[in-house]
Amino acid sequence: MISNQELAGSGRSARTERNSVIIRFAGDSGDGIQLTGRQFTNESALAGNDIATLPNFPAEIRAPAGTLAGVSGYQIHFGSEEIFTPGEVPDVLVAFNPAALKANLSDVKMGGIIVLNEDAFTDKNLSRVGYEQNPCDDENLKQNYRVFVVPISRLTKDALANTSLTPNEVDRCKNFFALGLMLWMFDRPREATRAWIDKKFKKRPELADANKIALEAGYTYGDATEIFDLSFSVKPADLEPGLYRNINGSTALAYGIVAAAQKSKLSVFFGAYPITPASDLLHELARHKRLGVMTFQAEDEIAAVCAAIGASYAGSLGVTSSSGPGIALKGEALGLAVCTELPLVVVDTQRAGPSTGMPTKTEQSDLLLALHGRHGEAPVCVLAASSPSTAFSMAYEACRIALKYMTPVILLSDGYIANGSEPWQIPDPSSLPEIINRRIDKTNNPDGPFMPYMRDEQSLARPWAVPGTPELMHRIGGLEKQDLSGNVSYDADNHAKMTALRAEKIARIASEIPPIKIDGDDNGEILLLGWGGTEGTLREAQRRCREEGISVSRLHLHYLNPLPADLEPALRKFKHVLIPEINTGQLKSIIRDKFLIDAKGYNAVRGQPLRSSKVVEAIKSLAQPH
Amino acid sequence: MKLKAKDFQTDQDVRWCPGCGDYSILANVQRFLPTLGSGQHNYVFVSGIGCSSRFPYYMNTYGFHTIHGRAPALATGIKTANPDLSVWMISGDGDALSIGGNHLIHALRRNLDIVLLLFNNRIYGLTKGQYSPTSEVGKVTKSSPFGSVDQPINPITLALGANASFVARTLDIDAKHSLEIFAEANEHRGTAFVEIYQNCNIFNDGTFSSVRERATKPDNQLVVEHGKPLIYGKEQDRGIALSAGGAELISFEPGDEDKAIAAGVTVYDRHNRLHAHALAEIDRTPGFPVPMGVFYQEQRETFDGIMQRQFHGSDDEKPSEPHDVDATLSDLFQSGDTWMVG
Known part of the structure; x- marks a missing residue:
């Protein structure tokens, strides 16, 4: 300064x-x-x-x-x-x-x-x-x-x-x-x-x-x-050695999706309807048709997600994108993707709500929508980018998980990440993780009919038999499935079992999550816990506290459902867990609900990024209780 | 091995009400598909919600029973992702014209290369008998005890207005005509829209009796054929003259097409939009027959065809050209200004 x-x-x-x-x-x-x-x-x-x-x-x-x-x-x-x-x-x-x-x-x-x-x-x-x-x-x-x-x-x-x-x-x-x-x-x-x-x-x-x-x-x-x-x-900054470029969040998201298309050797079908601040992802991807991404500007949000689901059913990776109002409209179709257990990536570039709200202003208020915004018991994997750079890696990760687990994955971004830019250390494409999928072309039940809901033992993913494959004809849909056969079933025990299986499959994604890394001591007075686009602000707040001699540890979540398996013990090592969010306390509710930990919030819904000075004040008021 | 109708049947019990017109349509489709010589695995039946939309469960093909009104959108993704598939979309008057109206018009204007069968029974069956978007004004149902107040939609005029490239109508129990129309629809490249008059014997029995009953059918149904005069009637002595002003009923001495034409009866041209619009409206006027057959057909590029061309760069280029994935990605990542640190 x-x-x-x-x-x-x-x-x-x-x-x-x-x-x-x-x-x-x-x-x-x-x-x-x-x-x-x-x-x-x-x-x-x-x-x-x-x-x-x-x-x-x-x-x-x-x-x-x-x-x-x-x-x-x-x-x-x-x-x-x-x-x-x-x-x-x-x-x-x-x-x-x-x-x-x-x-x-x-x-x-x-x-x-x-x-x-x-x-x-x-x-x-x-x-x-x-x-x-x-x-x-x-x-x-x-x-x-x-x-x-x-x-x-x-x-x-x-x-x-x-x-x-x-x-x-x-x-x-x-x-x-x-x-x-x-x-x-x-x-x-x-x-x-x-x-x-x-x-x-x-x-x-x-x-x-x-x-x-x-x-x-x-x-x-x-x-x-x-x-x-x-x-x-x-003067030039002391960045980690490597090749850099400047990148904004929307472009980084697009590159993550293109990378997934290339590395998975599948086509990506991207269906979207124009909406601020998500449209830039459509614009960027529309330029890359030759790189394995087919973009479709649909007649509405529902058609965008439904076409993506259709494409996934037919053997592509379906991806759709929107902001809060559009994600709300896609809810019923997400339930279909949960029930039919098809891979699907849904990008939510959050903006200030409710309703039309402030379309060009940022907010983190769709976390609970992403976690729970569907009728019935319809669990999905929820990830979040925290910066333009992580928009790339988490978009790639969302595609990887969707294909490996045959599940919808919601990736949360926000207007601040989408439009903001930062230097991006360009990754070596050969270092990107492998993407596997569940495609089969031979029956999994040689002695009887093909079983579209016979699962992989470890991941619980079902097989992906795409239309056009001889001998594997089967019918799927939104009606409850009989375990294994996938036939329509109204059986009470079967419904309970399928509900549990769908939840367990999502829970097992926790095995994909890298061990959490706390910035600072792994125990102490205060842990600053964040998710999404506030990461920079929280790092800045932590740095200012350190300059003033206040010790604060910091943890930022990129996996919101399931949560990392090692999260709870890590949280318990701190006297206070402070969760700053640009909402009225959504992650805080989840942490309190899941772990019965008395997390505190710092919340400001102004359509703007949090101010690190305000976060510092919140930290100080916890450090020195009145 | 030559496939038979039963090769397209599944082991699932068909659960429509006994006497439902859907049984006839299912049988007609299962009779038709073996005539094409393609394996069951090349077909996808995709549907929305409603009685008609249970259809995929009974077809031994790939099938996707989706959500209410959205089948055209699902079909768009399926056909675009894999244009080699033969995609058949099954829908009803409520599914396609009410909750899914938006998707229907966009699928039609897009000209996605699918066959779209709309089972029209002018009632909501699965929800037990509310008026539908094709129910007549004044229809008394559970949800309209004082009579429905909505003007009905004419699916044919809607499809024409949405720029459909193939628009036809047939009847559930008319197997011969259905199979002819299915053949034309299947042959057509683009969205082949087929309205099928279908009787719901529980909630709306007899709604199409004028064209379903053997006794009344000849005098109430006009079978439309391309290049033939629009003649109907038990004695084949009545015809329709189409003009920009509408339609006119013409009587003439039976038995000879030339006489009909001389009397002013229109020789139907399925490529003529004016003919199609005028013909689609004739049964609004009492005393006019219900047209059955292909109202309109034009050849134009399909949505999936254009998408594939843009995707692959040209029609000939194949999708999975082996290439160095990592080099391709590096080129993309490094587009724009880069700089080296360290």
């Missing part, structure tokens, strides 16, 4: 070295904020920094220009040290208009840097968000922050005076001017952005040139203008 003193006293001659910096770009949702943020992220990743990002955009694609409802933001936390979260308090805010300033100012670090696009601070835009005084001239603001008022639009226009572009097209280049300025301020390269521009505007070379000119103009402006008396450098 940048200290206030440094901000006040930085000289022009040399760059001040920082361990980490948080920048937030904010503007109208049509201003290209997300693009600007992603490019800055890429350049920082290529500069070798560790990074975490948080896009924050409104559900409205183009809310009325200049309004608070239309403010889009993109926050990047980059550093030479390990970065766990996108950060809470930006050191730098780049505000493209008054609404962007108004919506974000309260978050900015006191004494932090604020860059304003002067040209957007017109009377009309100011009054639209209730500014009586123009913040560009506000001495009070300048006392609390380092405010740089830059006529970004005009400077962009000047830089592009000699182009044939329309005034509108010229104005749209201003985000690259701002990006250039920030790249200068933090000593980032520009090569990747230039290459990106060339590729993006391949068919409009005049636009490519204009954007590159704007980028260069912004960079030069920072370098040449006296008003910028601050510049910083952030």
Whole structure:
């Protein structure tokens, strides 16, 4: 972080070295904020920094220009040290208009840097968000922050005076001017952005040139203008050796699924219906048809899951994806997949609910839905990603378990993981675990009829005899199955037995779970227990506690059903188990229910990632009970 | 070994009410399939929920009894994942037109290459007799003691409106006609939609009696054939003239098609959408016959065919080209900007 003193006293001659910096770009949702943020992220990743990002955009694609409802933001936390979260308090805010300033100012670090696009601070835009005084001239603001008022639009226009572009097209280049300025301020390269521009505007070379000119103009402006008396450098982070790339959660999920298709030598059939924030997975997978993933944009959520089940029945691995509202709709079909014991992967990219809720905001409130959101006794395996990198590994794991155990697997992600990005150490594909499946082409009962529900003794998986296989014709469906034969049965004892078998099969997946690894001492006062997208926040909270001399151990779960077999004894070694969640206490209920352990929660449902500072407070209040 | 009808029967007891039209349809299908010469393992019968949807349990093929209304979606996944299969979807008026209406219209417009048999008995049978989406206005049932208030859906016009590429109707107990229609449906590449008038003798007995009873059938049923004039009646002395304005009943001297045509009777063209729409509506008017046969047929690319082409890159390319999986994945993972640490 940048200290206030440094901000006040930085000289022009040399760059001040920082361990980490948080920048937030904010503007109208049509201003290209997300693009600007992603490019800055890429350049920082290529500069070798560790990074975490948080896009924050409104559900409205183009809310009325200049309004608070239309403010889009993109926050990047980059550093030479390990970065766990996108950060809470930006050191730098780049505000493209008054609404962007108004919506974000309260978050900015006191004494932090604020860059304003002067040209957007017109009377009309100011009054639209209730500014009586123009913040560009506000001495009070300048006392609390380092405010740089830059006529970004005009400077962009000047830089592009000699182009044939329309005034509108010229104005749209201003985000690259701002990006250039920030790249200068933090000593980032520009090569990747230039290459990106060339590729993006391949068919409009005049636009490519204009954007590159704007980028260069912004960079030069920072370098040449006296008003910028601050510049910083952030050295490369000390990451584990290897080949890296920047990746977001949706892409990582897609790669995990593609990898499963390739390694299992099966086709993946991916059925989905567009829904925020899950659609990016559909978009990414749709590009990879040639890599063994067939994508199907269905007429609705129910058709998406049903087609995936149909494909699994026919010998592909069916995968479907949605967010909470869609997962709710898929519930009945999931019951069918449980009863027919077919492999199926269901990705739930969670968002704030109930109902339509806040589609672009993150939440962890579908855990109980994933565990219990079906009629009847319908257990499924539930996994959770905790970061973009683990989105890859857990997507692959979900496919592996679904095929090995002939079961639906729900993989929980969330809007924060899906849209956030971080450096990803690219795995060696040959090191990925083997994926086995239960396909058979010979009968399992030579002396009688084929037995579609005769199980593998260890996993309890049933055989997968796909249509087209001679001699193995059989009928399955949602009616209760007679054990072994799979015929329709209303027998009471059989129903009890099948219910128990379905539960036991899921329970046995616990044997797949690697031993739990506690970060810190394996016994003590406080264990911080988490799952899903809060992992970075909890690591950050743990680090801050350690810096203050408070010993906190930490455990993050990626397997939610079944839970790891060694979880309960591990929990019992701590006086307190604190479970921070972006819900009202769902994992906490499960831990209390399963183990009768008096776990405590820290819960905040604000549609935003948890704040590590708040988690630290929760830890402290447990450590020093009043 | 040549297969027989009994080779398509399972050991499961058939549990429809005695006298149900479903028995006839099952027998017709079991008689038809052996004529195709393909093994039982190449067929999948997929159904939703309802009396009709028990059908797969009685077919010695692969079978999937799914959930209410969703069979078209399951069939989409099955056929797309394995286009070599012959997929037959079985549904009823409630399953296909009420709870599954959305999936039905999308399967039809998609032109998935399956045969879709819709058993229409104008009633909910399995739930014991509520009015269905094809029940007539005013129908008194347990759930409509003062008469149903909903306009019925005409499955044929719905299918045409959804851009179905094959639309036909037949009758449960008319084995000869059913087998002809099944043959056409099976031959057709695309979604072959076949409405089958089916009698529910428990909750809606006699709903189709005008075309099911030997005495009344000739004067109430119009058997539609491609390239033939639309003639019907015991004496074959009545015909239909179709136009953009609708349909007109025409009487003429019996016995000669030329006379019928001269009198203005339409020579039916199953590739003509105008004919199909006009014909599908004629029995709304009292005194007009119920058409049976193929209303419409067009050849267009199938959904599964297009999906396979996109998937494999071309029609010829085979799916499981041996390739270096790890190299393929490395290429994917390293797409975009990468950097080396250490």
